[in-house]
Amino acid sequence: MGSNSRYTVAVHTLLLLKNPGGEWVTSDWIAGSVNTKPVVIRRILRGLQAAGLVEGQKGARGGYRLRRPAGEITMWEVYEAMREDGPFGLHASTPNPRCPIGGRIQKNLRGIYSATEASMQCVLNRTTLGALRRQVTAGAG
Amino acid sequence: MGSNSRYTVAVHTLLLLKNPGGEWVTSDWIAGSVNTKPVVIRRILRGLQAAGLVEGQKGARGGYRLRRPAGEITMWEVYEAMREDGPFGLHASTPNPRCPIGGRIQKNLRGIYSATEASMQCVLNRTTLGALRRQVTAGAG
């Protein structure tokens, strides 16, 4: 599966969930819409649960639902909940410090990366799940 | 290794290469600075070569060098050369079209993703490899 479709699946999943106090939606049903296995959905939902975006209910008639209204959850929050290292990961093994580039590059790259992510944050914060759901259900592009 | 350190390694590699007409730098030497195996560097350099950013020379005294001056290559170009699906990948398997969400979500997500990437592009286009190299070699943050 694509390495970074987690975010797309997470957004898709969240759009299917009901607001706080609403009905519980099962991972099986979500998997049917996303066209994947329920375990994939549950894995993602556990991440969203750890971030406080959703809550799960075990047992019969159980499932998941949002912990906050869809209109208050931004796409950036979802992104933050799903990301592990962000779009940019620094070196896995530390570069050779004896090299003039390797010794200092990380510090400079960190600055560029954080500026880029701040820009992404600005854009993604402009759209909430509620707004996106309205767009999708209205059929607007 | 981190899933997305490819970009960092690519930038590090490009900073070590010489401008067009300059000396050839070998993947072994780059690997010594990045602290990884030469094959990893070669794999990344092949991607950069496909994007037209570098050129390779086989045989003795061979190696790689930039195809355009470092001052004309922006961080965004490197990012585009390295990305496979971008930071956001759409569904691997097409969502169930019979679901009101699944049938339309991709179109809307594409819009959000492209807007986000445009923002990243704006930021990353502001820095060229040459400028970054000056920052790094000067020790400035």
Next chain:
DNA sequence: GCCAGAGTACTCGGATAATCCATGTCCGAGTGCGTACGG
């Protein structure tokens, strides 16, 4: 008819097996330099 209790169906959650991708290793293809030989 009403209430209580056990049973059952359904769902999440974690543990374990299988598959896929990325990394690492090896060998062949290609190039330039160095050397040796002949003129």
Next chain:
DNA sequence: CCGTACGCACTCGGACATGGATTATCCGAGTACTCTGGC
């Protein structure tokens, strides 16, 4: 002494193992509905 031809050393490029991570399958834990029996 000079030119040419051969050999060698070095580098990229692709093909084949290996390791880790992601994915898929299975089973246990927990909850609510339901059915049955008694009052």
